[in-house]
Amino acid sequence: MREGENTGALLHVGRARSSFSGKMGYVLAVAGSAVGLGNIWRFPYLAAKYGGGIFLLVYLILMMTFGYALIVSETALGRMTKKSPVGAFGAFGKGIAFRLGGWINAVIPMLIVPYYSVIGGWVTKYLFEYLKGNTAALADGDYFTGFIGEGFSAELWFLLFSLVVLAVLFAGVKQGVERVSKVMMPVLVILAVFVAGYSMTRPGAFEGVKYFLVPKFEDFSWMTVVAAMGQMFYSLSIAMGILYTYGSYIKEDVDIEKSTNQVEIFDTAIAMLAGLMIIPAVFAFSGGEPETLQAGPSLMFITIPKVFASMGFGTGAGVMFFLLVLLAALTSAISLAESGVSTFEDQLGWNRHKATLLMGGIILAFGSASALGFGVLDFVKILGMSILDFFDFLTNSLLMPVAALATCFLVTRVAGLDRIAKEVEQSSRFRRKGMYCLFMRFLAPVCIAVILLSSIASVLGWISM
Numbered sequence: 001m002r003e004g005e006n007t008g009a010l011l012h013v014g015r016a017r018s019s020f021s022g023k024m025g026y027v028l029a030v031a032g033s034a035v036g037l038g039n040i041w042r043f044p045y046l047a048a049k050y051g052g053g054i055f056l057l058v059y060l061i062l063m064m065t066f067g068y069a070l071i072v073s074e075t076a077l078g079r080m081t082k083k084s085p086v087g088a089f090g091a092f093g094k095g096i097a098f099r100l101g102g103w104i105n106a107v108i109p110m111l112i113v114p115y116y117s118v119i120g121g122w123v124t125k126y127l128f129e130y131l132k133g134n135t136a137a138l139a140d141g142d143y144f145t146g147f148i149g150e151g152f153s154a155e156l157w158f159l160l161f162s163l164v165v166l167a168v169l170f171a172g173v174k175q176g177v178e179r180v181s182k183v184m185m186p187v188l189v190i191l192a193v194f195v196a197g198y199s200m201t202r203p204g205a206f207e208g209v210k211y212f213l214v215p216k217f218e219d220f221s222w223m224t225v226v227a228a229m230g231q232m233f234y235s236l237s238i239a240m241g242i243l244y245t246y247g248s249y250i251k252e253d254v255d256i257e258k259s260t261n262q263v264e265i266f267d268t269a270i271a272m273l274a275g276l277m278i279i280p281a282v283f284a285f286s287g288g289e290p291e292t293l294q295a296g297p298s299l300m301f302i303t304i305p306k307v308f309a310s311m312g313f314g315t316g317a318g319v320m321f322f323l324l325v326l327l328a329a330l331t332s333a334i335s336l337a338e339s340g341v342s343t344f345e346d347q348l349g350w351n352r353h354k355a356t357l358l359m360g361g362i363i364l365a366f367g368s369a370s371a372l373g374f375g376v377l378d379f380v381k382i383l384g385m386s387i388l389d390f391f392d393f394l395t396n397s398l399l400m401p402v403a404a405l406a407t408c409f410l411v412t413r414v415a416g417l418d419r420i421a422k423e424v425e426q427s428s429r430f431r432r433k434g435m436y437c438l439f440m441r442f443l444a445p446v447c448i449a450v451i452l453l454s455s456i457a458s459v460l461g462w463i464s465m
């Protein structure tokens with residue numbers, strides 16, 4: 001196994017297994033993979049759709065308990081075995097269950113990156129239009145639907161975005177990309193604070209701030225929990241093997257609990273800022289009518305242009321905003337695709353170019369279907385969803401819970417909670433050990449199972465949520 005090449009997007013490539021330069025290096029790497037479209041595009045539209053404050057509350061609770069326990073588990077298992085998921089599961093046993101557990105973790109990023117790149121294409125298109133100064137046209141509510149509905153144009157932007165991703169993987173210049181994103185991340189935060197401040201102070205926006213921050217229990221539904229859990233996995237890059245790989249690069253002195261906290265705080269802060277940019281704007285510009293709140297994946301592309309069109313320097317702000325989102329999307333897409341490439345290298349024994357070509361084929365096939373699913377292929381509905389929505393649902397609501405369940409079993413039934421605890425305790429006291437064990441042993445498997453069953457039941461139309 002050429003472990004040294006299996007580096008995620010963040011480490012230098014060499015023959016020996018790489019390790020992060022320091023504790024901060026690890027936190028930055030994980031935070032870098034965590035912050036992406038999930039925070040800026042996905043979180044706000046889910047929060048708008050699934051009840052605002054109540055969604056936020058459920059999300060926060062899940063993140064601090066469930067998400068926390070899973071991040072600690074994946075990182076500790078990676079550090080213990082020094083392997084990425086397929087290898088880590090394989091290190092504990094050779095049976096079919098271990099192979100399945102490892103592979104399901106490894107396949108998820110391969111299914112996410114195609115549709116992720118479609119959205120990356122939309123972002124690139126918007127950046128291009130802002131550069132041309134089309135600020136007013138973009139603010140028209142029908143612009144976005146027209147653009148994705150036309151189909152081939154969205155396909156072209158998707159191809160452009162994925163070619164950049166693949167070119168970076170081919171050339172192996174990942175380090176450079178990562179360095180750029182480390183500079184860009186602080187700029188993104190500052191710009192987000194500024195835009196959020198502007199959008200929250202528009203007339204009528206306060207209703208939106210209230211909707212987003214104050215939980216109303218009558219807005220609660222099972223779907224809130226299902227969506228919040230999927231989003232938590234997605235945003236923190238859990239339940240898809242990534243953190244096993246990262247964990248395998250850290251040394252024994254890294255405090256796993258502390259770095260988990262830092263990553264969670266940073267990731268959630270960015271997501272909440274994005275929520276404060278977008279949701280108040282929905283109320284200010286369209287009165288918060290349920291129809292707009294339900295807009296789903298298109299929400300960011302509909303409301304943010306309205307904010308920019310209404311302010312001075314809107315074009316400049318648009319260019320900045322979409323440039324930064326594009327960079328966050330690119331770095332995330334690169335590391336998602338990289339994880340697929342390294343799985344092929346390690347498990348099939350392929351060389352990097354062959355592995356990258358296969359990944360490219362997967363991206364083109366599933367991504368094109370997702371991009372065209374709003375245009376020429378819009379007659380294709382899978383379980384009532386567009387192709388892009390279907391891939392999102394398949395990975396986030398079905399496969400990630402199964403992957404998380406596999407990790408729970410590996411921890412409790414095979415490795416044993418004590419071994420995980422020992423691994424964590426190498427660098428510090430295991431402060432939340434009680435909560436951790438309770439979750440891994442009882443609450444997490446039960447929650448996951450219930451949620452999995454209810455999302456299956458809901459697509460089959462047995463229950464409406």
Ligand code: TRP
Nearest residue numbers: 033034036037038039235237332
């Ligand atoms: N967390 C990223 C986001 O919020 C998306 C993502 C999921 C990701 N898994 C990943 C990014 C693995 C890099 C690596 O958009």
